[in-house]
Amino acid sequence: MRLPFASAKLSLSALFFVTAPLLLQGCSEAPQQQQGQMHPAAVATMTMTPQDAPFTIELPATLSGSKEVEVRARVAGILESRNFEEGQRVEQGHSLFTIDLEPYQLAVDRAQAALDGANAALVQANRDVKRLAKLRAEKSVSQRDYDNASSAYDIAKTDLEAAKVALKQAQLNLEYAQVKAPVAGVMGREFVSEGTFVSGPDLLLTQMTQFDPIRIRFGLSEREQLQMRQDVQNGSLTLPEQGHWQTKIKLQDGSVYGKTGEVNFSDVRINPNTGTSEFQAIIPNPDFQLRPGQFVRIELSGAVRKNAIIVPQRAVLDNGTGKFVYVVSKNEQGMDVALPAPVTVGEWVKQPNNEQYQNFWLIKSGLKEGDNVIVDGMARIFFPGMPVNVGQSAANSNHAE
Structure with a gap:
């Protein structure tokens, strides 16, 4: 009974050693057969072509009023009224305070009377000169009398001009007594109440801020500026003329402010604490939608990358x-396959006029003119060297994403 069992055991062992190599061979050939049977991935490509691409910079920024104005009286007197509400929007020339006008009106009347008297004195001096000129021609008066009349006429003319200046000064003081807004803007709080004696310019009455246009201040790092200068020198970048970058504002909710401005100032000094230099842009703000102190992001445009490769x-x-x-x-078989190409990227490039793509990467290295880059269908590529079927070509990179 034991001999048949041992014989059967031997037969099974022999069968295992015979069939095991066949099983291993079948397992090793399975992936190759699967790869050979895998259908090519359907992809879309884009041929790389050097082109001029817009170069933009996005930075954080702070808004401030284009003018911060201290309102002071130019003349002294009792403050009779305040003619604005705190926080009110006022136009240039709007009366903000009224100082007691009566003393200044009296000064105007007095100066006007003095002017009238000086004018009458000039008329009388002119008549005297004309009369004495005739008498002098007849030698009825002395030269001294004629010279005195001529001098009196000259003095009368000078007195008349002085009276005109005095009247103008009195009128100006009367206007100054109605303290007016020097710019259009928004009023701050009052510092002096009605009934207070205002001693003159040394006393601050209120403050106001001009909101239109509004000022944008931001910093650009020394490293970024150095890189841009190097790119300009090697011909790969052109900057806006005289540094007048076009400026857009992105608000906290992600929306873009409807009006644009431009950079009008760049400081040559580098702040040692931040490693940046200060820039300033001015942008219209007619509806006062933007307020001083807001933190926003700005997009600077107007520069161009020359002969750039973008994907x-x-x-x-x-x-x-x-x-x-x-x-x-x-x-080796002449089939189209997908091979990975390491790349070094730069900044984002936007092409808003293209319908298919809008956002690109600037490729600093890794691609060259004529390379056929896969732009759609990457999810169907399961391993490097996988066969692909180029079903369509995307728009040329000059006009893509």
Whole structure:
């Protein structure tokens, strides 16, 4: 009974050793057969062509009024009324305070009377000169009398001009007694109440802020400026003329403010604490939608990258060690396959006029003119060298994403 069992055991062992190599061979050939049977991935490509691309910078910024004005009286007197509400929007020339006008009106009347008297004295001196001139021609009066009359006439003319100046000064003081807004803006709080004696310019009455236009202040790092200068020198970048970058404002909710401005000032000094230099832009604010103290983001445009290679942002992948794109190439059998190409990217590039793509990466290195980059269908590529079927070509990179 034991001999047949042992014989059967031996037969099973022999069968295992015979069939095991066949099983292992079948397992090793399975992936190759699966790869050979895998259908090519349908993809869309874009041929790389150097082009001029817009160069933009996005930075945080702070808003401030274009003018911060201290309102002071130019003349002394009792403050009779305040003619604005705190926080009110006023136009240039609006009366803000009224100082007791009566003394200044009396001064105007007195100066007017003095002017009238000086004018009458001039008329009388003129008549005297004309009369004595005739008498002098007849030698009825002495030269001394004629000279005295001529001098009196000259003095009368000078007195008349002095009277005109005095009247103008009195009228100006009367106008100054109605303290007016020097600019259009929004009023702050009052510092002096009605009934207070105002001693003159040394006393601050209130403050106001001009909101239209509004000022944008931001810093640009020394490193970024150095890189831009280097790019300008090697011909890969052109900057706006005289540094007048076009400026857009992005609000906290992500919306874009409807009006644009431009940079009108850049400080040559570098702040040692921040490593940045200060820039300033002015932007219209007719509806007072923007307020001083707001934190916003700004987009500076107007510069151009020359002969740049750009690809749609979604075509650039990241494997954890760096960014890469898939490039269509031919394998040994002449089939189209997807091969990864490591790339170094720069800033984002926007092409808002393109319908298919709008956002791009600037490629600093890793691609060259003529490379056929896969821009759609990357999710169907399961391994490097996978066969692909280029079903369509995306728009040329000159007009894409």
